[in-house]
Amino acid sequence: MHIVVCIKQVPDSAQIRVHPVTNTIMRQGVPTIINPYDLFALEAALKLRDLHGGKITVLTMGPPMAEESLRRALSFGADRAVLLTDRIFAGSDTLATSYALSEAIRKIGESFGPVDIVFTGKQTIDGDTAQVGPGIAKRLDLHQLTYVAAVQELDLKAGSIAVERRAEGGVQVLSTKLPCLITMLEGTNEIRRGSIEVALNAARAEIVTWSAAAAGIGNTAKCGLKGSPTVVKRVFAPKPRSEKAFQIDLSGLGPDAIAESAMAEIFKRLPSLEKELTQTLQG
Amino acid sequence: MTSKPAPQAAGGGRAGMRKELPEHFKAYKHVWVFVELERGAVHPVSWELMGEGRKLADKLGVQLAAIVLGGPGEAVRMAVSEAFAYGADLAYVAASPVLDGYRNESYTRCMTELVDTYKPEILLLGATTLGRDLAGSVATTLLTGLTADSTGLEVDADGSLAATRPTFGGSLLCTIYTLNFRPQMATVRPRVFSLPERQEGRGGPVIEHNFSLLEDDIVTKILQFIPDRESSKSNLAYADVVVAGGLGLGSAENYQHVRELANVLGAEWGGSRPLVQRGWIPADRQIGQTGKTIRPKLYIAAGISGAIQHRVGVEGADLILAINTDKNAPIFDFAHLGIVTDAVRLLPALAKAFRQRISPSTHTRMAM
């Protein structure tokens, strides 16, 4: 069995700062992490390997420094890492990103053996679209299983898989054929700690690094800015409301008195609410 | 598909920056809203989108169409008549056994067939698990742009769709266009827009699409559907009163004050994203761009700074009360009422005040 897990290196969002005057994102010195959602995908893949054997290839598209995230993924137990890096990918939107990644997955299949399952996270914390997974599935004609909470059954001989998928209002149990693409739901598992031995190997491992050409991507018009149908035309700060929040007077008051004035102010502005609350609570 | 926020790319060498709509796309007209029909019921986000689609269609001087897919039977017909009541001018309908219960394969096939045949310029879907699953496949099949989880939709002077969403960084918004491809696609989360007024007695043409895909052609099978137990589900999105906490509360123990106040008010409770990441609250209690969007009458935010991803999820509230120790916290830029104080001390006091005022009977009983 051969599984590819797509991971993305993202800025640690909690520490992002926006320049107060120019409104631009200050990237310098912002630490990066593996997109947290992708770790659920990686652990799900590791669990399948525990049960069925096989190999896991982690793949990322990003700047050369994204190698760091791949090494980390190796230290959790992935077998092989591929870094797709080329200037022509800069400015990719999700259509262009899914094109580049799907071509790389094709190449991974040719180079290291046919791929049975592709895993992605549910979404990234910076792009935050949840669209790259479905994009890859469509381009590679993989059966698409999104928001998967658990893999129920994998039958490699029959080439079939059954999963629980989070749907609106309930859980769908779906079965389909391999190869498939799974976007893994958050909170479904916890990433394991690799052994010291695995970690040591990860530090020394060779990272397979491909340019667009090396990955067999001939059509550069489908990459980066050129291959992105969407255009970010404007970046702006939200308008404050015309008036700032009305501040409840605090002068010398304790919490009880402040709470009383806050409540009075709320009911003054929402006269119907008091009645509704009293009714629902007593009814 | 949806642009990664790439502010540095704005104005850069992107081929698509100027609108040069290819000849074959000029026939693409009208605004479409995908009506999400599952197990006999339409997701309310579809009607919220219908209200917004109506405004876009009116500005463009085009028609608004409802796209209704589903199994054969009464549900599809009901959904169509509701779509007219919520503002559609016409409806495209496909009813087939392979559309009974959502599956990516059959729905993607049917949607792309409809788009290729009837050529809409704008296609809107709800950003539900279903809508996002479908939108990504449809946009990739059609090789067009898609803006995910938009929080604002407008038409520009030249008739382009301008879809706005927060960008990473916590305080910026960006406006995304799909200038040279059609349709222009966007998804929008439930409750970002309000429900439009229903108008009884509206009707219009219904165009039936003959969808010929057979069950044998579909590889993915639905083995089972396990509905959520109502009791375990949060009803944040549609609650009248919501109390939420943020990192300012300092600890999971202090978060209990939020639940206590919510309890007194018969309200739903939630929080900012870091609380989910720290495991203080479950993921379905997160409020904001990547959590739930809410439109309550009253929203109480305690110890929340008011980052843009949080703001866009709560701006639809009638009244926002913010409690924060920092008088310069961004939340005071969009809250209606503010209290600059320690939320950990104020929340119990608020719970006490409300308990005395709105359920005096329980109070006396408890006092006895």
Ligand SMILES: Cc1cc2nc3c(=O)[nH]c(=O)nc-3n(C[C@H](O)[C@H](O)[C@H](O)COP(=O)(O)OP(=O)(O)OC[C@H]3O[C@@H](n4cnc5c(N)ncnc54)[C@H](O)[C@@H]3O)c2cc1C
């Ligand atoms: C792609 C992306 C998506 C995101 N989606 C979401 C989302 O859906 N929802 C969301 O909420 N966030 C989201 N975020 C995170 C968001 O940018 C902020 O980081 C987050 O909302 C901050 O949470 P907070 O206000 O609880 O914490 P902080 O920003 O740390 O703010 C804590 C606040 O508490 C105040 N405080 C401290 N002590 C007290 C006290 N004793 N009493 C009262 N106040 C006190 C402080 O003054 C401060 O204002 C997202 C970020 C990204 C990049």
Ligand SMILES: Nc1ncnc2c1ncn2[C@@H]1O[C@H](COP(=O)(O)O)[C@@H](O)[C@H]1O
């Ligand atoms: N540059 C990238 N390299 C590798 N995987 C990616 C990249 N961008 C997105 N992905 C994968 O696609 C998923 C969804 O991303 P997004 O559509 O940006 O929310 C992520 O969780 C990753 O698994």
